[in-house]
Amino acid sequence: MNRILFLIISILFAYSAPLHAENEEKRPFVSLLTCSPAEEVYELFGHTALRYCNPQKGYDIVFNYGVFDFNEPGFVSKFVSGETDYMLVAIDYPFFIQEYELRGSQVTEQVLAFDSVQMERFIAKLRMNCHPANRIYRYNYFYNNCTTKARDIIETSLGNGEKIKYNHSQEQTTFREEVHRFTHVSPWYKFGIDLLLGYKADITQEGRTLQFIPSTLMKDIATATIVTDSDSLKPLMAEENILSEEIYADDKATILFTPELAFALLLILTLAATYIERKKKITFWGIDLCLLTTQGIAGVLITYMVFCSSHPTVDSNMLLILLNPLPLLILPIYIYNVVKHRKQQIMWLQAATSALFLAVGPFLPQDFPTPIYMFATTQLIRSLSIITQKQK
Numbered sequence: 001m002n003r004i005l006f007l008i009i010s011i012l013f014a015y016s017a018p019l020h021a022e023n024e025e026k027r028p029f030v031s032l033l034t035c036s037p038a039e040e041v042y043e044l045f046g047h048t049a050l051r052y053c054n055p056q057k058g059y060d061i062v063f064n065y066g067v068f069d070f071n072e073p074g075f076v077s078k079f080v081s082g083e084t085d086y087m088l089v090a091i092d093y094p095f096f097i098q099e100y101e102l103r104g105s106q107v108t109e110q111v112l113a114f115d116s117v118q119m120e121r122f123i124a125k126l127r128m129n130c131h132p133a134n135r136i137y138r139y140n141y142f143y144n145n146c147t148t149k150a151r152d153i154i155e156t157s158l159g160n161g162e163k164i165k166y167n168h169s170q171e172q173t174t175f176r177e178e179v180h181r182f183t184h185v186s187p188w189y190k191f192g193i194d195l196l197l198g199y200k201a202d203i204t205q206e207g208r209t210l211q212f213i214p215s216t217l218m219k220d221i222a223t224a225t226i227v228t229d230s231d232s233l234k235p236l237m238a239e240e241n242i243l244s245e246e247i248y249a250d251d252k253a254t255i256l257f258t259p260e261l262a263f264a265l266l267l268i269l270t271l272a273a274t275y276i277e278r279k280k281k282i283t284f285w286g287i288d289l290c291l292l293t294t295q296g297i298a299g300v301l302i303t304y305m306v307f308c309s310s311h312p313t314v315d316s317n318m319l320l321i322l323l324n325p326l327p328l329l330i331l332p333i334y335i336y337n338v339v340k341h342r343k344q345q346i347m348w349l350q351a352a353t354s355a356l357f358l359a360v361g362p363f364l365p366q367d368f369p370t371p372i373y374m375f376a377t378t379q380l381i382r383s384l385s386i387i388t389q390k391q392k
Contacts, residue, residue, distance in 0.1 A: 048147040049096065146214075171206045179193055195302065196312045292350075334347070
């Protein structure tokens, strides 16, 4: 009898164990998805999204805060002015993961150790934000992007008296240095961003303010803990899964013609042209026309960004010392003096601004890219050469 009872219990246990595992496997969960950078410019920093999976109800949804509409009226002008609106969109998980598999990005999932109440808050907030009246938000790269929005949802899903403690590393960095970490593979894009960011991007940051980068938030979530009102701690992350493997492109071309090389060549060619001018007593007016026009157009863009754009840190751009609209005002006077064969005294303004930038630039609190110093040197050489030339 005991043997028969033991056999029955063994059989029941054998069948119940898989059922128990199956039920455990089907438990609902919420998670943070972090997508690694890919090759396109808009993919260089990676991406963040949130996932809600409930197999029992047939839900597997990804909430993506990184969607915008290229066809929106005035999209380009709004983007330049820092008034771009992004939106939250809910999509089925298979479609989301397929997109990043095609890009060759690694997708890392961090399942959150939320209880049922916290999970309900999490889902309720996302559903509320998905409402047409709430899903659009004003994008701000450093302070309000797809990664910070996801972090905020996680933090506000906790109950009263609960908070997340991030065990940040003691490493300190700046917004500009963080941007450089991801744009070094695209030197011209990196150079363009450096032209627009002001000295506020060079202020040392640490901790939570650096979580605008997807990989930084992922790293912080991995070691974060939930602190309750009784000061007890529990890990924020329950488990981590790799949902999509990263695929590296073996044939990725190395960009040889970098801004440093381009402006070095410009400086060398300008020195050569100036030498020929002195030797043959001629003037290559076209060089100065091109330099003044280029500098003036760049100056108009930077002036607009400083005074009219809402993008973070661009309003503190000290590059205005060198790149401002002044050359466009000098240009017609310069052309008039060429036609009338007059001395180019107006170029003293160019020489003064170039010399001032070269003198104070290294001591200012803003980090200027090396090609800008090359350009200032080029302008100073041309200005002094034109001023000292004898007119026929």
